[in-house]
C-alpha cells in the first residue's frame with residue numbers, strides 16, 4: 001500500500017512538474033551550433049538570432065581582429081556541428097578570403113522548387129543528421145590549397161522553408177542559418 005501511494009505521489013508530482021519543466025527543456029529557436037573549429041560567434045548567441053545574420057552569423061564581430069584556428073593548406077579539417085532543430089536539408093561548407101563575405105552571400109530566389117540552390121566556393125555538402133539521431137553533424141572538409149587567413153562558412157539549408165512567390169518562383173529568405181570560423185592556412 002505504501003508503495004502504491006508513493007507511486008501515485010510520484011505520478012502526480014511528474015504530471016505537475018512537466019508543464020513547468022518543459023519550456024526550459026530545449027531552446028526552441030536554436031538550429032545549428034558550430035562546435036569545432038571555434039566559430040566567430042556561438043550558434044546560441046543573441047538569443048539564437050545570430051545564426052540568422054548572413055553571411056557569417058556573427059553580427060558585430062570584427063572579423064579582421066578575430067582569432068584564427070591554424071589548419072593545413074590543401075589538407076582537411078574535421079568539423080562538428082550540433083543540429084538542435086531538425087529540418088530536412090543539408091549543411092553546406094564554403095570559404096572566402098573576403099572578411100565581409102560578399103562573395104559567399106546567400107542566394108535568395110530560385111526559379112522553381114526543383115532548381116538547385118547555388119552556392120559558391122563549396123568545400124563540402126552533406127545531409128543534416130536524421131530526426132531523433134545523435135544530431136551532431138561531422139565531416140572531414142577539404143581545405144583550399146592557399147596560405148593565409150580564410151573564413152570557413154557553415155550554412156544550414158532548410159528545404160522545408162522555401163516559399164512560393166506570386167510569379168511561381170521560390171523565395172529562400174527563410175532557408176538559411178549561418179555560422180563561420182576563421183582559419184589560418186599554413187604549409
Ligand SMILES: [Cu+2]
Nearest residue numbers: 031085086087
Ligand atoms: Cu526551425
